[in-house]
Amino acid sequence: MSIPVHHPVDLLRFNTCGSVDDGKSTLIGRLLYDSKSLMDDQVEALERSADLTGGGQINLANLTDGLRAEREQGITIDVAYRYFATPRRKFIIADTPGHIQYTRNMVTGASTANLSVVLVDARLGIIEQSRRHSCIASLLRIPHLVVAINKMDLVDYSEERFLEIRDQFEEFLPRLSLKDVKCIPVSALNGDNVVEPSARMPWYSGPTLLGHLEDVHIGSDWNLRALRLPVQWVNRPNNPSDPLLHDFRGLSGQMAGGVLKVGQPVMVLPSGFRSVVKEILTPEGRVSEAFAPQSVTIVLEHDIDVSRGDMIVDPEILPGCGRDLHAKICWLHPRPLQPGKKFLLKHTTQTVQAAVTAIEHRINITNLAPESGASELAMNDIGEIRLTASSPVVFDGYAANRLTGSFILIEPGTNATLAAGMFHHPTEVARPEYRDFSI
Amino acid sequence: MSGYYLDHLQYLETEAIHVMREVAAEFERPALLFSGGKDSICLLRLAEKAFRPSEIPMPFLNIDTGHHFPELNEFRDRRAKELRGKLIVRTVEEALAKGIAVQAPGQVSRNHLQIPTLLAAIEEFRFDCCIGGARRDEEKARAKERFFSFRDSFGQWDPKNQRPEIWNLYNARLNPGENMRVFPLSNWTEMDVWEYIRKENLEVPNIYFSHPRRCVRRQGQWLPLNDLVPPKPGEQVEDLVVRVRTIGDIISTGCVESPANTIDDIIAETSVARVTERGSRADDKASEAAMEDRKKAGYF
Ligand SMILES: Nc1nc2c(ncn2[C@@H]2O[C@H](COP(=O)(O)OP(=O)(O)O)[C@@H](O)[C@H]2O)c(=O)[nH]1
Numbered sequence A: 001m002s003i004p005v006h007h008p009v010d011l012l013r014f015n016t017c018g019s020v021d022d023g024k025s026t027l028i029g030r031l032l033y034d035s036k037s038l039m040d041d042q043v044e045a046l047e048r049s050a051d052l053t054g055g056g057q058i059n060l061a062n063l064t065d066g067l068r069a070e071r072e073q074g075i076t077i078d079v080a081y082r083y084f085a086t087p088r089r090k091f092i093i094a095d096t097p098g099h100i101q102y103t104r105n106m107v108t109g110a111s112t113a114n115l116s117v118v119l120v121d122a123r124l125g126i127i128e129q130s131r132r133h134s135c136i137a138s139l140l141r142i143p144h145l146v147v148a149i150n151k152m153d154l155v156d157y158s159e160e161r162f163l164e165i166r167d168q169f170e171e172f173l174p175r176l177s178l179k180d181v182k183c184i185p186v187s188a189l190n191g192d193n194v195v196e197p198s199a200r201m202p203w204y205s206g207p208t209l210l211g212h213l214e215d216v217h218i219g220s221d222w223n224l225r226a227l228r229l230p231v232q233w234v235n236r237p238n239n240p241s242d243p244l245l246h247d248f249r250g251l252s253g254q255m256a257g258g259v260l261k262v263g264q265p266v267m268v269l270p271s272g273f274r275s276v277v278k279e280i281l282t283p284e285g286r287v288s289e290a291f292a293p294q295s296v297t298i299v300l301e302h303d304i305d306v307s308r309g310d311m312i313v314d315p316e317i318l319p320g321c322g323r324d325l326h327a328k329i330c331w332l333h334p335r336p337l338q339p340g341k342k343f344l345l346k347h348t349t350q351t352v353q354a355a356v357t358a359i360e361h362r363i364n365i366t367n368l369a370p371e372s373g374a375s376e377l378a379m380n381d382i383g384e385i386r387l388t389a390s391s392p393v394v395f396d397g398y399a400a401n402r403l404t405g406s407f408i409l410i411e412p413g414t415n416a417t418l419a420a421g422m423f424h425h426p427t428e429v430a431r432p433e434y435r436d437f438s439i
Numbered sequence B: 001m002s003g004y005y006l007d008h009l010q011y012l013e014t015e016a017i018h019v020m021r022e023v024a025a026e027f028e029r030p031a032l033l034f035s036g037g038k039d040s041i042c043l044l045r046l047a048e049k050a051f052r053p054s055e056i057p058m059p060f061l062n063i064d065t066g067h068h069f070p071e072l073n074e075f076r077d078r079r080a081k082e083l084r085g086k087l088i089v090r091t092v093e094e095a096l097a098k099g100i101a102v103q104a105p106g107q108v109s110r111n112h113l114q115i116p117t118l119l120a121a122i123e124e125f126r127f128d129c130c131i132g133g134a135r136r137d138e139e140k141a142r143a144k145e146r147f148f149s150f151r152d153s154f155g156q157w158d159p160k161n162q163r164p165e166i167w168n169l170y171n172a173r174l175n176p177g178e179n180m181r182v183f184p185l186s187n188w189t190e191m192d193v194w195e196y197i198r199k200e201n202l203e204v205p206n207i208y209f210s211h212p213r214r215c216v217r218r219q220g221q222w223l224p225l226n227d228l229v230p231p232k233p234g235e236q237v238e239d240l241v242v243r244v245r246t247i248g249d250i251i252s253t254g255c256v257e258s259p260a261n262t263i264d265d266i267i268a269e270t271s272v273a274r275v276t277e278r279g280s281r282a283d284d285k286a287s288e289a290a291m292e293d294r295k296k297a298g299y300f
Helices: A024-034 A040-053 A060-064 A068-073 A102-110 A128-139 A159-175 A209-215 B008-026 B038-051 B070-082 B092-097 B111-125 B140-144 B190-200 B263-272 B290-296
Strands: A010-017 A080-085 A089-095 A115-121 A144-150 A180-185 A228-230 A233-235 A250-254 A259-261 A265-269 A274-282 A285-287 A289-291 A295-300 A311-313 A320-331 A342-347 A350-363 A382-395 A406-410 A417-423 B030-033 B060-064 B087-091 B129-131 B148-151 B179-182 B211-218 B221-224 B237-244 B255-257
Touching: A010 A024, A010 A102, A010 A128, A010 B008, A024 A080, A024 A089, A024 A115, A024 A209, A080 B140, A089 A102, A089 A209, A102 A128, A102 A320, A115 A128, A128 A144, A128 A159, A144 A159, A144 A209, A159 A180, A180 A209, A228 A250, A233 B008, A250 B008, A259 A274, A274 A289, A295 B008, A342 A382, A342 A417, B008 B038, B008 B129, B008 B190, B030 B038, B038 B190, B060 B070, B060 B092, B060 B111, B070 B087, B087 B092, B087 B111, B092 B111, B190 B263, B221 B237, B221 B255
Parallel strands: A010 A089, A010 A115, A115 A144, A144 A180, B030 B060, B030 B129, B060 B087, B129 B179
Antiparallel strands: A080 A089, A228 A311, A233 A250, A250 A295, A259 A289, A265 A274, A265 A311, A274 A285, A274 A295, A320 A382, A320 A417, A342 A350, A342 A406, A350 A382, A406 A417, B148 B179, B211 B221, B211 B237, B237 B255
């Protein structure tokens, strides 16, 4: 038996969004089916359910409908993840459904995505939902966006119609902070331009959807400029058998930004203690250099007090640090947010108490315009708020770093996750207590 | 850009390690579910990497149905010892004797009896978190599973009431009696698991490799013949060269005919496989919603 020669080299995470009936499930089904990512028993199950409920027609959409409750209601209710691979890349799809709880689900599914696919029905063009999805993608700073203009078969594969919709989208684009946008005309039902180029749209010379997913450059999606290492766990061997480990004190965490080198001066925040990197352990072993998003354990030259929740940073590129915080949040819970409430705020590896001191305004998610006079934020609302934390939070603006700029709010008592938050750019950088104090 | 990028296995590894450390930091009494199967073998290696040079700061827990492949238990015990880990085994046998688990009349499978046995073990040791090796690609109902999967005080999973998981911020908070299941391999596929085993040069139980075995044909699959699975009259029995893709109980794990003798062979076979691995487990075939029902009741 031969060993496959080509291994997928990297991994692309994307999410798909569209209104109900835009053809999202069909499109995902088509991607899996045409890229030969389905197994015989899955195809068999498809055929079985086609005979039972579909009048004998295979329904690609059934592939991605998971739970029984959904089947009963005929809708998907949450975020589901799918996996497939081509010889070029591996893919994780976050399938987020398009109905009322939409914003909440999309924020969840898209938060880790490199790319979003926004589905548009070619007959309808850019509608309010399409704008909404693009705005959320923009707010979440998803690096790449694909507008998949679907059901091209129902508009006679018309180039004119495609260009019309593309123009509609481009008109709207300047409001968004999206860097890389691609429009692709497809028919999920018939397979045109999904995996195989379409013979029925000879006027389109761009890549197919899968071709684009395979090629899009994701190497610079991480912030490699400013060192950020939130300390997750302090590694102190218990009764080690190796006497050399008696004094071992490692700081473990996942790099949230930048590059870390042995010999590099670092600062620990919020204390401001300075030290120098002595040793770096990665899953690969001892190395001289590590980078985001690697999980590492490091040893510092000095035995300073560092614990979970602290952040190790580059002293030349300091993050913000403070108790008064300004952020956008997406409210995820049926009980609305009212100002004055106290929550737990989890940010990187730190959890602090925080009170929402003001709701500044709600954001209209079809055009990103602020709407003043909001007294509360309901589920699926996005708004700007002010918070005061019980102790200093070390953070970056979300636009600079998705990992050190994001947080969640947790309700004390029920422990429900209530909100997803994104910090604004700090107005002041950290001014550590012991700024000039180095050991 | 420079060479600062991770390939897919490195990405999955770094994510899984982050999740494991989050468990060590946020829970007081976590346990790691270790069966000796291929997924939990990867889990163990990830735990080694997450915590070294310290030892893995949690015990290993296994629920033994009494229908395990003997090869698997032998492997489980040996690996735990090699890692100097504390292995806790709780058996369905014992749970039946104590009345914690009750077998329905006429039922042979003990699959569902793992649930009360596991819940009793969680109570006995007051575990607040169990790390498991489940993957989202295994089955439709798993596709929506979270990394941190919340269980109420009855151990139940409510698919409608899961906490949203955003970025890499996991809400690990619990009230007394509640429990978390954490799945660091959520984003791994069967192929990733084998590629990781190859990359890390991990030992796996020999039943994953091709071996001669007497099998009986039942419901479209080859089941290993043993005292628990005697052939019924008229059933076809054959001596075959087989291996297993996924290890469940000896009475329900289908064997596939295969000459695969090395990890490379298995990877080559997996890459051209036409049936999902769970397609070879009789317990999942019963109904499309079978897994979902078991999960709601507290299955891993
Ligand atoms: N004609 C045509 N119909 C499509 C296309 N894609 C999806 N559909 C149909 O649109 C309906 C809704 O599709 P579905 O995938 O369930 O939409 P979802 O609600 O977005 O997941 C179904 O009847 C599909 O067969 C397409 O490209 N062309």
